[in-house]
Amino acid sequence: xxxxxxxxxxxxxxxxxxxxxxxxxxxxxxxxxxxxxxxxxxxxxxxxxxxxxxxxxxxxxxxxxxxxxxxxxxxxxxxxxxxxxxxxxxxxxxxxxxxxxxxxxxxxxxxxx
Amino acid sequence: xxxxxxxxxxxxxxxxxxxxxxxxxxxxxxxxxxxxxxxxxxxxxxxxxxxxxxxxxxxxxxxxxxxxxxxxxxxxxxxxxxxxxxxxxxxxxxxxxxxxxxxxxxxxxxxx
Numbered sequence: 001x002x003x004x005x006x007x008x009x010x011x012x013x014x015x016x017x018x019x020x021x022x023x024x025x026x027x028x029x030x031x032x033x034x035x036x037x038x039x040x041x042x043x044x045x046x047x048x049x050x051x052x053x054x055x056x057x058x059x060x061x062x063x064x065x066x067x068x069x070x071x072x073x074x075x076x077x078x079x080x081x082x083x084x085x086x087x088x089x090x091x092x093x094x095x096x097x098x099x100x101x102x103x104x105x106x107x108x109x110x111x112x113x
Numbered sequence: 114x115x116x117x118x119x120x121x122x123x124x125x126x127x128x129x130x131x132x133x134x135x136x137x138x139x140x141x142x143x144x145x146x147x148x149x150x151x152x153x154x155x156x157x158x159x160x161x162x163x164x165x166x167x168x169x170x171x172x173x174x175x176x177x178x179x180x181x182x183x184x185x186x187x188x189x190x191x192x193x194x195x196x197x198x199x200x201x202x203x204x205x206x207x208x209x210x211x212x213x214x215x216x217x218x219x220x221x222x223x224x225x
Contacts, residue, residue, distance in 0.1 A: 042119075042218055058212065092156075
């Protein structure tokens with residue numbers, strides 16, 4: 001009964017380093033999402049994938065890339081980390097028929113020094 | 114441009130009383146609204162939703178009210194319990210968008 005699994009849970013990077021955050025879901029959902037949560041800002045959408053093979057930009061895509069590896073997995077990559085990317089990152093998935101709630105992983109806490 | 118706003122960063126309520134969390138939105142295209150609950154070090158958990166064709170949806174102790182003319186929704190928790198202490202996010206989307214827009218969150222504390 002895993003739902004949405006994110007790895008790693010914590011990471012500290014130096015400015016300029018690269019990193020890939022992993023996300024996998026076992027609910028056979030078509031749609032997957034990456035958000036960041038910052039104090040006082042709620043959750044902001046970085047990228048999403050409506051179905052396997054497609055990705056689209058969200059509200060704050062700059063500095064990030066994504067890959068929809070298959071139906072289960074959706075990864076987020078920081079090519080050259082910056083202190084402004086210090087945040088908590090959440091992955092989510094949902095069915096794509098009509099209005100359906102998104103189901104979230106427990107997040108990755110990322111600090112960029 | 115904050116399309117979904119939760120103007121109260123925090124709310125403190127006595128156990129057993131009613132908790133009312135509020136949310137305002139600006140985009141009249143939104144037709145689906147949700148509330149999520151978040152505990153520390155965990156991801157948001159879906160709580161309850163409402164479609165714009167309704168003005169009320171109830172699930173146990175939780176009721177969401179939607180006032181489309183005022184572009185306002187609220188979450189009522191009755192009676193409030195200590196386990197309800199968490200951050201609550203409202204979110205909205207419109208048909209076909211598949212994207213949720215979140216408010217900033219309200220930290221609810223239930224006092225014994």
